[in-house]
Amino acid sequence: MIRAEHVTYSYRGNVQTVRDLSFHIQKGEFVAILGENGAGKTTTVKLIDGLLCPTSGQMLVNGLDTAKTRVSERAKQVGFLFQNPDRQICQSTVREEIAFGLRAVWGKKETDKIEERTDELLRLFSFRGDEEPFSLSRGQRQQVALASTLAVKPAVLILDEPTTGLDYRECTRIMEFIRSLNETEGTTVVMVCHDMEVVLDYARRALVMAGGQLLADGPVHEIFRDAALMEKASLLPPQIIQISGQLGGEFASADDAETLSDMIARAAERRQA
Amino acid sequence: MTDLFQYVPGNTPLHRMNPITKILLTLSVCIAAFLTDNLFVLLFLLVFDLMIGVVAGAARKAFSIFRGLFKVSLFLFVLQALFVRRGNRLFWIITDEGLLTAASVVLRLLVVCLPLALVLTVTQVSDIANAMVQVLHVPYAYAFTLTTAIRFIPQFMEEMSGIMEAQTARGVEFDSQNFFKKLGMLLPLCAPLLISSVRRTGATATAAEVRGFDLRTRESGYKRYGFGLVDLAALLISAALITGAVLIP
Numbered sequence: 001m002i003r004a005e006h007v008t009y010s011y012r013g014n015v016q017t018v019r020d021l022s023f024h025i026q027k028g029e030f031v032a033i034l035g036e037n038g039a040g041k042t043t044t045v046k047l048i049d050g051l052l053c054p055t056s057g058q059m060l061v062n063g064l065d066t067a068k069t070r071v072s073e074r075a076k077q078v079g080f081l082f083q084n085p086d087r088q089i090c091q092s093t094v095r096e097e098i099a100f101g102l103r104a105v106w107g108k109k110e111t112d113k114i115e116e117r118t119d120e121l122l123r124l125f126s127f128r129g130d131e132e133p134f135s136l137s138r139g140q141r142q143q144v145a146l147a148s149t150l151a152v153k154p155a156v157l158i159l160d161e162p163t164t165g166l167d168y169r170e171c172t173r174i175m176e177f178i179r180s181l182n183e184t185e186g187t188t189v190v191m192v193c194h195d196m197e198v199v200l201d202y203a204r205r206a207l208v209m210a211g212g213q214l215l216a217d218g219p220v221h222e223i224f225r226d227a228a229l230m231e232k233a234s235l236l237p238p239q240i241i242q243i244s245g246q247l248g249g250e251f252a253s254a255d256d257a258e259t260l261s262d263m264i265a266r267a268a269e270r271r272q273a
Numbered sequence: 274m275t276d277l278f279q280y281v282p283g284n285t286p287l288h289r290m291n292p293i294t295k296i297l298l299t300l301s302v303c304i305a306a307f308l309t310d311n312l313f314v315l316l317f318l319l320v321f322d323l324m325i326g327v328v329a330g331a332a333r334k335a336f337s338i339f340r341g342l343f344k345v346s347l348f349l350f351v352l353q354a355l356f357v358r359r360g361n362r363l364f365w366i367i368t369d370e371g372l373l374t375a376a377s378v379v380l381r382l383l384v385v386c387l388p389l390a391l392v393l394t395v396t397q398v399s400d401i402a403n404a405m406v407q408v409l410h411v412p413y414a415y416a417f418t419l420t421t422a423i424r425f426i427p428q429f430m431e432e433m434s435g436i437m438e439a440q441t442a443r444g445v446e447f448d449s450q451n452f453f454k455k456l457g458m459l460l461p462l463c464a465p466l467l468i469s470s471v472r473r474t475g476a477t478a479t480a481a482e483v484r485g486f487d488l489r490t491r492e493s494g495y496k497r498y499g500f501g502l503v504d505l506a507a508l509l510i511s512a513a514l515i516t517g518a519v520l521i522p
Contacts, residue, residue: 076444082442099293
């Protein structure tokens with residue numbers, strides 16, 4: 001679905017922001033890109049979306065070179081949910097906001113089709129069409145932005161720090177929706193996220209970046225268990241992994257547990273045995 | 274483009290100069306440009322601007338501003354040449370006076386814009402505000418308003434580019450060659466820009482108030498802005514520029 005081949009990118013031809021990136025993401029995967037600030041995560045997702053074109057190398061999405069694909073064609077393939085929903089929202093009602101992206105991609109003549117899809121999304125997200133997006137809460141605005149991103153049914157969904165500034169309930173609602181989309185529709189999800197708990201809960205594969213380079217690529221659990229890698233990438237694994245790591249010697253079999261109760265249960269089983 | 278109004282640290286005579294002197298020098302270049310119609314004087318002022326850029330260690334920036342303005346100037350030149358009908362006709366509807374007026378308007382635009390951008394390259398915005406309060410006795414609220422407006426320009430430009438990026442990701446084709454189509458695409462973006470600006474302004478006002486904005490007086494600044502030899506030289510140059518512009522026909 002997404003193939004990066006020796007991709008390098010430099011802003012204004014100066015320092016290389018990402019260097020020699022190569023990876024392959026299959027259809028239906030849920031991938032997290034991890035790394036400290038300045039590691040090149042956002043540049044990488046912008047390269048996938050075609051907002052930036054590689055200085056050298058090639059970025060292919062669904063077999064199409066992003067540097068040579070038209071903006072509207074790219075938007076059909078890839079949806080991008082930005083960290084700040086206020087940069088995406090530009091219409092005076094939620095209905096208009098959802099229809100805006102559809103008009104840009106499908107064309108203004110497809111009135112019936114646009115109307116139908118807008119109604120479908122309003123129902124799905126339980127929004128009132130005449131609500132003013134800017135008067136909604138931060139979490140609701142993020143949901144409006146997500147709804148308008150999903151309107152064109154993109155095959156790939158990119159999330160750039162989607163949970164920043166959201167409370168637990170808002171974060172869970174958005175992430176659960178994305179998970180169901182990934183599991184039922186087979187949408188490929190690429191997420192940049194600083195919240196390691198969210199990454200552990202939702203992503204299945206992680207790409208770790210540092211200094212513009214790819215340090216590691218593998219299943220989330222394996223990545224988080226690699227203490228040397230975490231140290232090198234200046235990352236702190238989720239608490240559950242840290243605890244299981246510390247108890248690893250005593251409860252060696254419990255380090256792949258996903259919840260604390262699961263880990264305690266396994267450790268108790270082991271002790272009884 | 275966002276770094277156009279950004280301060281570049283340095284230790285050149287222009288960096289060390291009193292902020293008020295720098296503003297006076299800038300104003301005198303602008304006044305001289307508006308007082309003269311002589312193309313050679315305007316050309317001299319343009320060279321003087323570029324020299325200021327070189328002395329300030331910002332030659333590259335000065336030339337890049339010049340290049341950027343050149344495109345606008347060219348458009349302005351064509352308009353002026355087409356619409357000024359006085360003088361002798363040279364060809365089609367173009368007259369000699371039309372060409373001269375177009376050249377002086379364009380040169381004036383370049384001469385005036387360059388030092389305004391350069392003064393912000395060699396002066397921190399906070400120094401301009403503090404010096405205005407300390408030396409010119411301008412109330413701090415007014416100086417703050419001016420400097421905040423300057424400081425917000427690159428932020429707005431960055432915000433606008435972020436908004437355009439977000440809309441491009443949704444399929445809006447800003448790379449259209451049709452000017453009116455492009456304008457139609459840009460208009461809806463005014464809403465998010467305006468809302469983010471109002472939010473930012475509110476946040477800045479709150480931040481200023483909690484830090485004792487109302488308590489600020491002329492005596493509050495710990496930095497003193499004195500006048501030295503370099504300031505005297507700049508004031509003499511300023512006077513010479515204005516005198517030259519008036520005296521040279």
